[in-house]
Amino acid sequence: MYGKGILKGLGVTWKRFWNTYIDDIAWLIRGKKRYYTEEGVKHRSSKNTRGIFTVQYPEERLILPEEARYLPFLVYDEGENGKKEVRCTSCGICAKVCPPQCIWIVRSNDPNTGRPIPEPTEFFIDADICMNCGFCAEYCPFDAIIMDHDFEIASYSRNVYNMEKLLKPASYYRSIRPENYARNEAERKAKEEAKAAKAAGAQKATAA
Amino acid sequence: MDNEKLSLPQYDIPEDIQNAVAITTLDRLYNWGRRSSVWPLMFGLACCAIEMIAAQASRYDMARFGMEVMRPTPRQADMMLVSGTVTKKMAPAIVRLYNQMPEPKYVVAMGACASGGGPFKEGYNVVAGIDKFIPVDVYIPGCPPTPQALIAGLIKLQEKIDKESIRKVRWYRKGPDTMEIPLPILGPDLIDPRRNAEIKMAAAETKEGA
Amino acid sequence: MMTTPASTTTIDLVQRFPGSVSADTRPGYSGFIVEKDKLVEVATAIRDEFGFDLLTAVTGVDYLPENKMEVVYHAYKTTGGPGLCFKVQVPREDPVEVPSLIHIYPGVDLQEREAWDLLGIKFTGHPDLRRILMWEGFEGHPLRKDWKEAFYEEDAKPFKSRWPDGKFYMAEDNTPLKDNLNFPQNFDPEKWIPEDDQMLYQSLKRYTVKNEEGLETDRIVVNMGPQHPSTHGVFRAAITLDGETIVGLKPVVGYLHRNHDKIGERNTFLQNMPFTDRLDYFNSMSNNFGYAIAVEKLMNIPVAERADYIRVIMAELSRIQNHLVFIGMLLNDLGAMYTPALYAFEERELILDIFEAVSGARMMCNYLRFGGVVRDIPEDVMQKIKDMVFERLPAKTDEMDRLLSENEVLVSRLKGVKVLDAETAIKYSVTGPVLRAAGVPYDLRRADPYSVYDRFDFDVAVRQNGDMYDNYAIRLDEIRQSLRILEQAVKGIPQGPINSQKPQYQVRVPAGEAYGRIESPKGELAFYVVSNGKPNPWRYHVRPASFVNITALEEMCIGTKIADFVALLGMLDIVMGELDR
Ligand code: SF4
Ligand code: SF4
Numbered sequence: 001m002y003g004k005g006i007l008k009g010l011g012v013t014w015k016r017f018w019n020t021y022i023d024d025i026a027w028l029i030r031g032k033k034r035y036y037t038e039e040g041v042k043h044r045s046s047k048n049t050r051g052i053f054t055v056q057y058p059e060e061r062l063i064l065p066e067e068a069r070y071l072p073f074l075v076y077d078e079g080e081n082g083k084k085e086v087r088c089t090s091c092g093i094c095a096k097v098c099p100p101q102c103i104w105i106v107r108s109n110d111p112n113t114g115r116p117i118p119e120p121t122e123f124f125i126d127a128d129i130c131m132n133c134g135f136c137a138e139y140c141p142f143d144a145i146i147m148d149h150d151f152e153i154a155s156y157s158r159n160v161y162n163m164e165k166l167l168k169p170a171s172y173y174r175s176i177r178p179e180n181y182a183r184n185e186a187e188r189k190a191k192e193e194a195k196a197a198k199a200a201g202a203q204k205a206t207a208a
Numbered sequence: 209m210d211n212e213k214l215s216l217p218q219y220d221i222p223e224d225i226q227n228a229v230a231i232t233t234l235d236r237l238y239n240w241g242r243r244s245s246v247w248p249l250m251f252g253l254a255c256c257a258i259e260m261i262a263a264q265a266s267r268y269d270m271a272r273f274g275m276e277v278m279r280p281t282p283r284q285a286d287m288m289l290v291s292g293t294v295t296k297k298m299a300p301a302i303v304r305l306y307n308q309m310p311e312p313k314y315v316v317a318m319g320a321c322a323s324g325g326g327p328f329k330e331g332y333n334v335v336a337g338i339d340k341f342i343p344v345d346v347y348i349p350g351c352p353p354t355p356q357a358l359i360a361g362l363i364k365l366q367e368k369i370d371k372e373s374i375r376k377v378r379w380y381r382k383g384p385d386t387m388e389i390p391l392p393i394l395g396p397d398l399i400d401p402r403r404n405a406e407i408k409m410a411a412a413e414t415k416e417g418a
Numbered sequence: 419m420m421t422t423p424a425s426t427t428t429i430d431l432v433q434r435f436p437g438s439v440s441a442d443t444r445p446g447y448s449g450f451i452v453e454k455d456k457l458v459e460v461a462t463a464i465r466d467e468f469g470f471d472l473l474t475a476v477t478g479v480d481y482l483p484e485n486k487m488e489v490v491y492h493a494y495k496t497t498g499g500p501g502l503c504f505k506v507q508v509p510r511e512d513p514v515e516v517p518s519l520i521h522i523y524p525g526v527d528l529q530e531r532e533a534w535d536l537l538g539i540k541f542t543g544h545p546d547l548r549r550i551l552m553w554e555g556f557e558g559h560p561l562r563k564d565w566k567e568a569f570y571e572e573d574a575k576p577f578k579s580r581w582p583d584g585k586f587y588m589a590e591d592n593t594p595l596k597d598n599l600n601f602p603q604n605f606d607p608e609k610w611i612p613e614d615d616q617m618l619y620q621s622l623k624r625y626t627v628k629n630e631e632g633l634e635t636d637r638i639v640v641n642m643g644p645q646h647p648s649t650h651g652v653f654r655a656a657i658t659l660d661g662e663t664i665v666g667l668k669p670v671v672g673y674l675h676r677n678h679d680k681i682g683e684r685n686t687f688l689q690n691m692p693f694t695d696r697l698d699y700f701n702s703m704s705n706n707f708g709y710a711i712a713v714e715k716l717m718n719i720p721v722a723e724r725a726d727y728i729r730v731i732m733a734e735l736s737r738i739q740n741h742l743v744f745i746g747m748l749l750n751d752l753g754a755m756y757t758p759a760l761y762a763f764e765e766r767e768l769i770l771d772i773f774e775a776v777s778g779a780r781m782m783c784n785y786l787r788f789g790g791v792v793r794d795i796p797e798d799v800m801q802k803i804k805d806m807v808f809e810r811l812p813a814k815t816d817e818m819d820r821l822l823s824e825n826e827v828l829v830s831r832l833k834g835v836k837v838l839d840a841e842t843a844i845k846y847s848v849t850g851p852v853l854r855a856a857g858v859p860y861d862l863r864r865a866d867p868y869s870v871y872d873r874f875d876f877d878v879a880v881r882q883n884g885d886m887y888d889n890y891a892i893r894l895d896e897i898r899q900s901l902r903i904l905e906q907a908v909k910g911i912p913q914g915p916i917n918s919q920k921p922q923y924q925v926r927v928p929a930g931e932a933y934g935r936i937e938s939p940k941g942e943l944a945f946y947v948v949s950n951g952k953p954n955p956w957r958y959h960v961r962p963a964s965f966v967n968i969t970a971l972e973e974m975c976i977g978t979k980i981a982d983f984v985a986l987l988g989m990l991d992i993v994m995g996e997l998d999r
């Protein structure tokens with residue numbers, strides 16, 4: 001019969017249309033809120049989603065996975081009385097590995113000793129070049145540069161980020177990437193312990 | 209925009225008609241109209257365009273911002289979403305499209321490429337940011353900006369529109385109401401006619417074979 | 419690793435052509451070097467006597483230190499098996515001339531034009547040797563090693579100015595014109611006369627016709643693009659029309675030429691990985707895959723077994739979303755605005771969620787590393803993949819099938835409109851679903867298996883008619899086959915490390931060449947990489963499926979109505995990032 005295929009197709013759209021309302025009612029009966037809740041968004045991003053699929057940004061937001069990456073930022077640990085202890089040691093690995101070469105780091109020397117100061121004097125990332133590849137965060141040996149989740153960064157002018165703009169506290173890092181943070185901390189602790197043990201071992205050796 | 213935001217709070221509206229009338233200024237009304245019906249030009253350049261399409265597709269809802277009507281012709285569009293790498297070969301076409309758009313018009317540079325060249329900036333055929341040719345209102349960093357980031361950028365554009373005033377906007381001033389931008393020319397390299405004198409001077413100084 | 423070498427010793431070209439063909443004996447290289455004068459003869463023999471009917475890639479390499487230019491050809495058999503690589507070497511003095519192979523393999527058309535444009539290799543006998551990616555009048559041949567652009571800093575990354583004394587500056591600040599511009603000496607912009615596409619219009623066949631009385635008539639030329647809603651990006655076609663019938667067509671590309679090759683030759687091997695994401699931006703996982711295979715071949719390292727499975731899973735998921743979006747977009751082009759596209763994008767978003775969870779980004783995944791992948795799939799994401807593969811995607815594919823495949827309007831629009839037949843497709847080096855829809859079961863996953871594809875049980879989707887309907891339907895077939903592969907891969911994925919190498923940002927790549935190719939959703943995607951032992955590739959060439967596939971566009975469109983053009987172009991499933999690079 002001519003038109004059977006069209007009807008079949010219309011059946012699909014018809015079903016999709018009603019699915020939204022069926023699900024609405026189902027959620028209502030279960031006494032749950034389908035819209036503007038995390039649960040609702042989660043459901044809409046799961047395999048069971050049907051009917052309406054829209055996430056009403058900005059009232060609702062997608063739940064970003066831990067690994068999501070946008071632009072990088074620099075991490076500082078909050079020291080005593082609010083002192084920013086920048087983790088970066090200006091080793092330069094991120095600047096070397098960055099594919100479009102959009103990281104600029106100025107390392108300076110201590111005027112007294114002539115030795116390099118670990119903390120970078122200046123740190124620039126040209127956000128209008130950065131390709132969000134994540135290499136800098138991947139290869140930084142000190143977990144000092146991390147890919148951010150914040151994407152609401154549109155502005156009215158070009159975006160070149162300096163150190164001030166790039167620095168964010170470690171607590172923020174923990175809040176966006178709890179698992180990575182925990183893993184880093186564990187690694188750091190293990191390293192420190194190994195160092196301490198080695199130092200203790202060395203002390204013992206000299207004492208003996 | 210709902211009534212509360214549209215009406216000015218400093219006027220007292222009698223209680224019984226509060227939901228029936230709204231007092232506002234012409235500016236506010238005008239801006240409200242503008243910002244709620246920004247029609248983008250249907251025009252994609254590169255990878256970012258795919259995220260722009262995604263933002264128009266199932267999961268995101270641009271209709272809530274009055275931006276779902278993508279016009280394939282510049283003559284009906286209010287906003288140019290430069291979504292991707294601007295190459296030298298493409299630059300004349302983009303400027304021409306911009307010239308064809310009626311005022312008021314807005315330009316959003318989506319992604320690193322359109323904002324400042326992006327990862328391909330060093331390439332010989334890449335224009336380091338569309339703002340070299342046309343004025344840009346909002347820059348959205350990211351490579352590519354996710355659809356949510358794009359919408360956040362468009363909200364930023366709406367905020368900018370909200371700050372406009374009829375008395376100051378360009379297209380109600382005296383003089384030519386549109387900004388005609390001279391088309392770049394494809395020469396041995398991209399020639400911007402506005403810079404002819406400069407180019408001539410620089411070319412005179414280049415050494416042979418450089 | 420299961421990739422086969424680019425050439426085998428079973429074919430003895432040297433014996434067949436003593437004196438004019440010699441084996442390439444440089445360490446790390448393979449194949450044959452053919453004397454320039456004998457090239458046409460040898461190529462004819464390669465096609466007719468040895469049966470290499472598919473010439474996939476032509477490109478040039480500039481060996482500046484040896485003062486040589488080399489043109490590299492890769493030929494394969496559509497029946498499968500290893501390929502044959504042959505080269506021509508010519509001195510690097512202008513003009514660099516090599517005979518064109520266009521009469522033997524018409525598929526080289528655009529690729530030879532590209533080599534002319536970017537490397538200045540003149541292919542004698544090519545009927546239409548115009549620039550292709552850059553415009554006519556552009557100064558110089560940019561891929562030559564001694565050509566430098568305005569923002570040139572150093573030959574190789576990392577640039578020394580970034581650290582430890584990385585005072586920020588914009589690249590513009592360092593150039594005399596404060597922009598990415600370079601002009602020849604004493605250039606006067608006011609006296610410049612732009613070429614205005616005259617050459618393009620002249621190249622259009624039968625642009626002017628003469629009737630019996632000697633009256634000359636111009637045919638109408640219609641330019642579609644570069645800004646056109648249905649050309650899938652900044653693609654432009656100059657079409658001559660006789661009434662509504664297409665009588666001539668030339669693709670005009672390069673509007674998104676982002677200098678991938680040139681930048682790639684400055685990048686370190688690893689730094690190219692995220693750049694490959696931006697080739698075919700629908701399928702960054704596949705692009706990573708192809709590049710990783712090429713470099714792994716060069717480095718001669720194994721891939722961790724688990725990582726190989728992960729790669730296959732990601733590549734196949736990528737293929738599914740690509741084909742779904744293809745169907746949606748095709749229907750958009752045909753006028754069925756949005757509904758199928760919106761349905762397709764729903765599944766795409768869910769697949770992109772998986773990509774984002776494993777790699778961090780939705781589109782630009784940058785997920786593969788040499789020897790493996792960057793991080794393992796977390797448990798919950800694995801569950802999500804299983805849910806999609808076993809439950810959702812099969813159901814949604816069937817739904818798409820139900821929605822469209824029998825729709826009478828669609829069927830009458832698509833059935834019987836010829837796209838390509840098998841012979842023409844092979845002639846023009848077309849690969850991918852378009853070739854298979856014409857009845858040639860040529861799928862690299864079978865014909866020349868790479869990674870762990872030889873462990874999976876699946877059929878090569880093939881259709882016989884080569885019309886638009888078959889081209890549409892084969893996409894659904896391929897989704898189903900991909901799901902089959904995915905089911906086996908998800909079930910059979912072994913535990914173990916995800917990389918055979920240590921994480922390192924500076925890989926050691928011995929000198930040599932490698933041609934790594936995969937079956938990307940659009941066709942054969944290949945990377946030709948030449949290393950000279952330094953941290954950066956000496957030559958980095960991408961052989962994109964889209965670019966080579968549009969070689970056949972003119973042949974496909976001539977004689978059809980202009981209304982079909984958009985659909986025919988849609989069938990090729992081009993993506994500009996890959997086409998123009
Ligand atoms: S790699 Fe890490 S520690 Fe080294 S310079 Fe970069 S951010 Fe600082
Ligand atoms: S994310 Fe990539 S491009 Fe951006 S700063 Fe880091 S390494 Fe450079």
Ligand code: SF4
Pocket residue numbers: 131254255256257291292293318319320321322326327350351352353696
């Ligand atoms: S900013 Fe990134 S994603 Fe956007 S067009 Fe440029 S390279 Fe592509």
